[in-house]
Amino acid sequence: xxxxxxxxxxxxxxxxxxxxxxxxxxxxxxxxxxxxxxxxxxxxxxxxxxxxxxxxxxxxxxxxxxxxxxxxxxxxxxxxxxxxxxxxxxxxxxxxxxxxxxxxxxxxxxxxxxxxxxxxxxxxxxxxxxxxxxxxxxxxxxxxxxxxxxxxxxxxxxxxxxxxxxxxxxxxxxxxxxxxxxxxxxxxxxxxxxxxxxxxxxxxxxxxxxxxxxxxxxxxxxxxxxxxxxxxxxxxxxxxxxxxxxxxxxxxxxxxxxxxxxxxxxxxxxxxxxxxxxxxxxxxxxxxxxxxxxxxxxxxxxxxxxxxxxxxxxxxxxxxxxxxxxxxxxxx
Amino acid sequence: xxxxxxxxxxxxxxxxxxxxxxxxxxxxxxxxxxxxxxxxxxxxxxxxxxxxxxxxxxxxxxxxxxxxxxxxxxxxxxxxxxxxxxxxxxxxxxxxxxxxxxxxxxxxxxxxxxxxxxxxxxxxxxxxxxxxxxxxxxxxxxxxxxxxxxxxxxxxxxxxxxxxxxxxxxxxxxxxxxxxxxxxxxxxxxxxxxxxxxxxxxxxxxxxxxxxxxxxxxxxxxxxxxxxxxxxxxxxxxxxxxxxxxxxxxxxxxxxxxxxxxxxxxxxxxxxxxxxxxxxxxxxxxxxxxxxxxxxxxxxxxxxxxxxxxxxxxxxxxxxxxxxxxxxxxxx
Numbered sequence: 001x002x003x004x005x006x007x008x009x010x011x012x013x014x015x016x017x018x019x020x021x022x023x024x025x026x027x028x029x030x031x032x033x034x035x036x037x038x039x040x041x042x043x044x045x046x047x048x049x050x051x052x053x054x055x056x057x058x059x060x061x062x063x064x065x066x067x068x069x070x071x072x073x074x075x076x077x078x079x080x081x082x083x084x085x086x087x088x089x090x091x092x093x094x095x096x097x098x099x100x101x102x103x104x105x106x107x108x109x110x111x112x113x114x115x116x117x118x119x120x121x122x123x124x125x126x127x128x129x130x131x132x133x134x135x136x137x138x139x140x141x142x143x144x145x146x147x148x149x150x151x152x153x154x155x156x157x158x159x160x161x162x163x164x165x166x167x168x169x170x171x172x173x174x175x176x177x178x179x180x181x182x183x184x185x186x187x188x189x190x191x192x193x194x195x196x197x198x199x200x201x202x203x204x205x206x207x208x209x210x211x212x213x214x215x216x217x218x219x220x221x222x223x224x225x226x227x228x229x230x231x232x233x234x235x236x237x238x239x240x241x242x243x244x245x246x247x248x249x250x251x252x253x254x255x256x257x258x259x260x261x262x263x264x265x266x267x268x269x270x271x272x273x274x275x276x277x278x279x280x281x282x283x284x285x286x287x288x289x290x291x292x293x294x295x296x297x298x299x300x301x302x303x304x305x306x307x308x309x310x311x312x313x314x315x316x317x318x319x320x321x322x323x324x325x326x327x328x329x330x331x332x
Numbered sequence: 333x334x335x336x337x338x339x340x341x342x343x344x345x346x347x348x349x350x351x352x353x354x355x356x357x358x359x360x361x362x363x364x365x366x367x368x369x370x371x372x373x374x375x376x377x378x379x380x381x382x383x384x385x386x387x388x389x390x391x392x393x394x395x396x397x398x399x400x401x402x403x404x405x406x407x408x409x410x411x412x413x414x415x416x417x418x419x420x421x422x423x424x425x426x427x428x429x430x431x432x433x434x435x436x437x438x439x440x441x442x443x444x445x446x447x448x449x450x451x452x453x454x455x456x457x458x459x460x461x462x463x464x465x466x467x468x469x470x471x472x473x474x475x476x477x478x479x480x481x482x483x484x485x486x487x488x489x490x491x492x493x494x495x496x497x498x499x500x501x502x503x504x505x506x507x508x509x510x511x512x513x514x515x516x517x518x519x520x521x522x523x524x525x526x527x528x529x530x531x532x533x534x535x536x537x538x539x540x541x542x543x544x545x546x547x548x549x550x551x552x553x554x555x556x557x558x559x560x561x562x563x564x565x566x567x568x569x570x571x572x573x574x575x576x577x578x579x580x581x582x583x584x585x586x587x588x589x590x591x592x593x594x595x596x597x598x599x600x601x602x603x604x605x606x607x608x609x610x611x612x613x614x615x616x617x618x619x620x621x622x623x624x625x626x627x628x629x630x631x632x633x634x635x636x637x638x639x640x641x642x643x644x645x646x647x648x649x650x651x652x653x654x655x656x657x658x659x660x661x662x663x664x
Contacts, residue, residue, distance in 0.1 A: 047578070048429040048562060049393040049490065051497045056388035061381040064440045064487055066476040071442070097380040108396045108440075108485045110403070144398040148480030153440045155396055155487050158381065165383045230380060246379070 050140035052104060052157075059165055061158035063094035069149030077193045080119050081126030082201055082208040083150070086275075088130045090233065091156035092212035093277045097231040099166040099221025100158035102214065104139040105131060108153040110146035123150075134214055166221050166281070171228040171247035173306040175282040178289060180216055180296045183236055185261040187273020206261075210277040215294045217279055225289060226281035235272045237310070239280055241323040244310055247282075253302035253321070255314035271312075272324045382472035384436060384489075391497055393490035395426035401481030409525045412451050413458030414533055414540040415482070418607075420462045422565065423488035424544035425609040429563035431498040431553025432490035434546065436471040437463060440485040442478035455482075466546055498553050498613070503560035503579035505638035507614040510621060512548055512628045515568055517593040519605020538593075542609040547626045549611055557621060558613035567604045569642070571612055573655040576642055579614075585634035585653070587646035603644075604656045 054060070067073060067087040078086070088105060095102045107127070111120060131138050136156070189207035192199055201208035213231070220226050228247055230239045236258070244251050260270040282304055283289055291298060302313070312321040386392070399405060399419040410418070420437060427434045439459070443452060463470050468488070521539035524531055533540035545563070552558050560579055562571045568590070576583050592602040614636055615621055623630060634645070644653040 047500050048426040049395040049432065049497070051430070051492070051499075052392045052394065053494065054392060060384045060386060060392075062384065062436075062438060062472060062487070062489070063381040064438050064472065064474045064485070066440050066442055066474050066483075066485075068442060068476060068478065068483070070479045071477055094380040098383070100381065104394075106394060106396050106487070108398050110398055110400060110483075140394060140396065142396045142398050142485075144400060145403055146400065147402045151398075151400070151442075151483055153396070153398075153474075153485040155394070155438070157394070160383070162385065165381070167383075168379050 050104070050106065052139065054103065054159065057162060058159040059162050061095055061098050061100045061160055061165060062155065063091050063158075064153060064155045065090040065094065067152040067154065069151065074193075075119075075150070078208065079126075079201060080122035081129070083152075084123040084126030084128075085130050085209050087152045087154050088127050088136075088156075089210050089212050089277060091154040092130070092134060092136065092214060093210075093231040093233065095156055095158035096213045096217035097166070097229050097279060098158070098160060099164065099217045099226070099229065100160040101218060102134055102136045102156050102158045104157045105136050106155040106157075107138060107141035108144070108155075109141065110144040110151040112146050112149060115150070134212075160221070164221060166217075166226050166229040168228050168230050168243050168246035169248075170226075171243050171249050171251075171282040171304045172284070173249055173304050175227050175284055175304040176289070177240070177251060177253060177280065177282050177301045177303060178298050179232075179236070179259065179278055179280050179301055180213055180293070180298055181276070181278040182259045182261045182270075182297075183232070183276050183278060184266045184269030184271075184273050186210065186275040186277075187235075187269040188261060188266060190273070190275075191269065206276070210275065212277055213279050213296065216296045219293055220279075220281060225283050225287050227283055229279055229281040232276040232278050232280060233274055235274045235324070236276075236280065237271050237321050238274070238323040240321075241310055243280065243282065244304075244308070247304070248308075250305040250307035250309040250311070251302060252305055252311050252313060252318065255312055257299060257301050259297065259299045271321070382436070382438065384471065386435065386491065389494060390491040391494050393427055393430050393432045393492060393497060394487065395423050395490075396485060396487045397422040397426065399484040399486065401483065406525075407451075407482070410540065411458075411533060412454035413461070415484075416455040416458030416460075417462050417541050419484045419486050420459050420468075420488075421542050421544050421609060423486040424462070424466060424468065424546060425542075425563040425565065427488050427490035428545045428549035429498070429561050429611060430490070430492060431496065431549045431558070431561065432492040433550060434466055434468045434488050434490045436489045437468050438487040438489075439470060439473035440476070440487075441473065442476040442483040444478050444481060447482070466544075492553070496553060498549075498558045498561040500560050500562050500575050500578035502558075503575050503581050503583075503614040503636045504616070505581055505636050507559050507616055507636040508621070509572070509583060509585060509612065509614050509633045509635060510630050511564075511568070511591065511610055511612050511633055512545055512625070512630055513608070513610040514591045514593045514602075514629075515564070515608050515610060516598045516601030516603075516605050518542065518607040518609075519567075519601040520593060520598060522605070522607075523601065538608070542607065544609055545611050545628065548628050551625055552611075552613060557615050557619050559615055561611055561613040564608040564610050564612060565606055567606045567656070568608075568612065569603050569653050570606075570655045572653075573642055575612065575614065576636075576640070579636070580640075582637040582639035582641040582643070583634060584637055584643050584645060584650065587644055589631060589633050591629065591631045603653070
C-alpha cells in the first residue's frame with residue numbers, strides 16, 4: 001500500500017467528518033414543532049471519545065448496523081451518495097422502531113487503499129444530507145484501512161422518555177397488526193438490479209434513498225398506540241416473526257390487506273423483501289389507530305393470536321408464513 | 333453460501349451474546365471501592381435498539397474502534413480469545429484516556445460463512461472475560477455475514493462527571509509530559525510475529541492481552557492532575573503529536589527517560605510501536621504527580637513547549653521526532 005495514498009484517504013474522510021463535527025457544537029434541533037437542546041457536543045472527532053451532554057430523565061437508545069460492500073451494497077449498483085444515505089438510514093430506522101428521537105450518529109469507516117477521493121466525498125455527502133435532514137450530527141467514529149471493500153458501521157444514539165421505548169415484546173393476543181406505507185418497493189428494485197437492469201435511483205427512491213419513519217414512530221409512541229413495534233429491515237415475514245418470538249405470541253395476516261407496491265403480482269416482494277424501513281406495530285383492539293399518521297398511510301394487516309404460529313390467509317386458505325425474508329433478499 | 337451454515341453462525345454469535353445481555357439486566361457494578369448502579373439495561377440484544385437508563389448529571393463518552401482481520405489481527409497469529417480481548421481493550425482504552433468510567437459495550441460482528449463455531453465461541457469468550465473484569469456488559473450490537481474475514485467494530489459508552497472529561501486539547505507550554513507503564517512490548521511481539529517467530533501468548537501478554545488503564549485514568553482525573561491525556565494506540569511519537577496538534581503546542585522528550593521494555597536497544601519499538609494502551613498525559617509543573625498510580629509506574633518524559641515542534645533529545649542532541657507510529661507498525 002503506497003502510504004501517501006493511505007494517508008490521503010484518512011485525510012479526506014476526517015476532513016469531511018470534521019466539518020460536520022465543528023458545525024454541530026452545542027446543536028439546537030427543531031423537531032416536531034418544538035425546539036430543544038438535544039445534545040451539547042463537547043468534544044467531537046479528533047479526541048479519544050466523543051463527549052455528549054444529554055438532557056436528563058431520558059432513556060438512551062443505541063443501535064449499531066453494518067453496511068458492507070458485497071453484502072449490503074455493491075459499488076456498481078449503488079451510487080456513493082446512496083451507500084452513505086442507506087448506511088445512516090438503517091440506524092435511524094432502528095431508533096424510529098423504538099419511538100425514539102435520534103440525537104447523534106457515529107461512523108466507523110474502513111476504506112480500501114484504492115478508494116478514490118471522489119467516491120469517499122460523495123459517500124460522506126449522502127450520509128450527511130440525511131444526517132442534516134433529521135438534525136442528527138455525525139459526532140465521532142473511527143477510520144481504518146480495509147483489505148476488502150468499503151466497510152461501514154453506523155452507531156445511532158437516541159432518546160426516549162423513561163420507560164416509554166416501544167419494545168418488540170409487548171404484543172398480546174387480540175392486538176391488531178399494522179404497517180406503515182407500502183411494501184416491496186426496495187426488493188423490487190433489488191430484484192431488477194440482480195437481473196442486470198440499469199435502474200435510475202430517482203425512479204427507485206425507496207431502495208436507493210429510503211426515508212426512516214422517525215416522525216411516525218415518535219408520534220405513535222406519544223399517542224400511546226403501539227404495544228410492540230419493529231422496522232422492516234429483513235422483510236415483513238421475518239420481522240413479524242421477531243415480534244412474535246419476543247412477545248411469545250403468534251400472528252395471522254391477510255394477503256389481500258397487504259399494501260403491495262405495484263399490486264398483487266409483487267406479493268412475494270412485500271412479504272419477504274427487506275429494507276423497506278416501514279414500521280410494523282401492534283395495538284390493542286380498543287385503541288383508535290388513524291388511517292394516516294403525519295402523511296404516512298397505516299394499514300391493518302391482521303391480528304396477534306395466542307398460538308406460536310405465524311400464518312397468512314390467502315384466497316380463503318390459511319397457511320404457515322415462514323420467516324423467509326433472509327433467504328430471498330438479504331444478500332445483494 | 334449454504335444457508336444452514338450461515339444461520340448457524342448467527343445463532344452461535346447471538347447465543348453467546350444473549351447470555352451476557354440477560355445476565356446484565358440492572359447491573360450493579362463495584363468499582364474502585366464504591367458500589368453504584370452504573371446503568372439499568374432495559375432491553376438488550378433482541379430488540380431494535382438497546383435501552384439504557386444512566387445516572388443523571390454525567391457527561392457521556394462514546395468511542396468506536398474497528399478490529400479487522402488482516403489489518404488489526406491475523407487469525408494465524410492471534411488466538412481467538414486474544415482477538416476478542418484486544419477488540420474490547422481498544423474501546424476501553426479510549427474511555428480510560430478521557431478519565432471515564434466504562435458502562436456498556438456494543439459489538440458489530442461480521443463473520444465469513446466458513447467461520448467455525450469453535451472460533452466464534454472462543455472470540456466471544458475472550459471479549460466477555462475482559463468485559464466481566466471491568467463490569468462492562470455487552471449490551472447490544474449487530475451480526476452480519478462477511479465476504480472477507482472477521483470484521484468487528486466495538487462501541488464503548490462511558491460516563492464522566494460533567495465537564496471533567498480529560499481532552500487532548502488542554503496541554504500548555506511548561507506542562508510536564510508523563511507516561512504510564514513500559515512501552516514497546518506490543519510492537520516487540522509484533523515484530524517477532526512479522527519475522528515468523530512462534531510466540532506463546534502468555535509470554536507476550538502486553539500484545540495478546542493488553543490491560544486498558546481504566547483505573548489509572550479515572551484516578552488521575554479524580555485527582556485533577558492531567559491537563560491533557562491520550563492512550564497509546566498508534567505509538568508514542570504519533571499520539572504525542574495528536575496532543576500537540578489538538579493543544580496547539582510542541583513537545584520535547586528525552587530518550588533516556590523513556591521506559592523501554594527490554595532496554596535501550598528497543599527504543600524504536602517504544603517510540604513508534606502502537607497498541608501499548610498506556611496513557612500519555614501532561615500536567616502543570618506545580619502539580620505533584622505520584623511515581624506510581626494504583627500500581628502503575630508513572631514516568632516523566634519531558635515537557636510541553638510553545639513551539640509547534642515535537643522533538644527528541646538523545647545523546648545530548650535534539651532532533652525532530654516525526655509522527656512515525658503508523659508507518660512502522662500499524663499494519664500487521
